[in-house]
Amino acid sequence: MTAILVLVFAATLVAGVPVAMSMGGAGLAALLWGGTTSPMLVAQRLFSGLDSFPMMAIPFFILAAELMTGGRLTDLLVKFACQLIGNVRGGLGYANVGMAIFMAGLSGSALADAAGPGSVVIRMMRQAGYPLSYAAGLTAAGAIIAPIIPPSIIMVIYALTDNSVSVMGLFMAGIVPGIMLGASLLILNWWIAKRENFTFPLPRPSWGIFLLSSWKVLPAALMPIIILGGIHGGLFTPTEAAAVAAVYAFIVGRFIIGTLTVKQIPRILVTTALMSSVVLLVISMATVFAYMLTVLQIPQSVSQAIVGLGLPPLGLLIAVSLFLLACGLFLDTLPAVIILVPILAPVAQAAGIDPLHFAMVVILNLTIGMITPPVGGVLFVVSVITKLPLFTLARAIMPMLIVELIVFALIVLFPGLSTWLPNLAGYTH
Incomplete structure (x- = not known):
């Protein structure tokens, strides 16, 4: 059964089957090959994987983001960032990253x-004269700050997968690493703008326009x-916070800023x-796959193999990072x-690694x-938007990837960068 599970999953991925279908299909194939359990178990696991109150945070956070976008609040944030720092060398690059940090929250x-x-x-960077490849690469690299600075959908899923950490603890742990990425x-933008002489400054807005923009984005x-x-x-x-965020986004867009119209609501709901x-x-199919891994005791086997290496905590972190x-x-x-957290998290805890750091x-x-x-999902999205191969x-994204890997290495080497803030707030394991 183990061989069937791995082979079907790998073969379908290589064939271009969506990853959700690959995981679900591999789990079903292994179950049918074993012949000792009813296939109805797959349907049960599909539903039980989503039968969780904290899981409701996902659609609410997505709705809040869609309401922000539909109400043109994101456009206001972009314009504000451009007005704030767009008048210096490489200013729109700074505005791009600043907007990414802002939107991450x-x-x-x-x-x-x-x-x-x-x-x-x-589009704004391209119209100002920046190379399209640079604008696209910087945008893609900045977009991955969103799952690190709270709120974060990935952190909600992680907390559901590993009971040794809380959603709020993960939210607090992501603030410093997210700021470091930004x-x-x-x-990097300062260095490239200086090297390439990106002199495309925007006109400095008047104080009246700037204060009005500040008031709108507040x-x-x-x-x-x-x-x-x-x-x-x-x-x-955290789940109720997601609902509060959605209601707050609606109130701001509809009644405070006034850019969200009633006609936009159906489209926003459908998109959400x-x-x-x-x-x-994806989550429900992954639950099926993870269940089969557990039944086949693959996590236990992998854990024993890793523990058998006798690596110190730092060596274990480096090995896991490369993997x-x-x-x-x-x-x-x-x-x-x-799939991976139930396998790796117990090994890290056994080695004495802080669960939040891991x-x-x-x-x-x-x-x-x-x-x-x-x-790379973000690469595909930006490639479609810009029509770049x-x-x-x-x-184009290689320089950005290198500096973000440097930040990642610092997070691995210095646990306090991710644990200091949650420990200060009392969110320890």
Whole structure:
């Protein structure tokens, strides 16, 4: 059964079958090959994998992001970032990264940020004179900050998979690494803008226009504070926080800013339903695959093999990181978390590695995989938006990928970068 599970999964992936179908099909094939269990078990696992109250946070966070985009709040954020720093050398590059950091506190989805506000800022950079490949690469690299800075859909899934960490603990652990990713891209943009002499400054707006833009984006900027403050203060759970974020986005867009119209609501709801269905389908299929792994005792075998190596904690982290980097080339982030975390997290805890530190290593590692070919989801989205060949975009993103890998290495080497803030707030394991 183990051989059937692995072979079917690998063969379908190579054949180009969507990863969700590959996982579900491999689980079903292994079950049928064993012949001792009813295939109805697959249907039961599909539903039980989604039968979780915290799972409701996913569609609510997606809805909040769609309401922000539909209400043109994301456009306001892009324009504000451009007005704030677009008048210096490489200014639109800084604005691009700044917008990515800002949006990370609203959407929690790299794909949503790349497809929505990312397309807007790419167009602005292209019109200003920046090379299209540079604008696209910087946007793709900035988009992966979204799953690191809270709120984060991936962190919600991780917390459901590993009971040793909480959603709020992961949210707090992601703040410093997310800011470091943004800072690394800002420094890289400064160096490239100086080397390439990107002198495409935007006109400096008047103080009146700037203050008006600041006033309009202030409500959007308060959303991350409301989410984290409400959870930390015990006002609501992370799932309820997602619902609050959706209601808040609607109120801001409809009544405060006034850019969200009633006619847009049906389209936003349909888009949210489609995106949520895709994410939840991947999760349910991954649950089937993970169940078969457990039944076949593959996690236990892998854990024993890793423990048998006798690696120190740092050596184990490095080995796991290299393994995850390889997995990120072929697996999407969500199924990778569901499949690999139950295998690797117990090994890390047995080695004395802080669960929050290990969680950030895994999440950051797999998130970087979203901008690495051949299965980099963000690369595909930006490639479609810009009509750049995937190979051209992959080559353009290499400098950004290198600096983000440097940040990742720092997170691996210095646990305090990811554990200091949650420990300070009392979210220890």
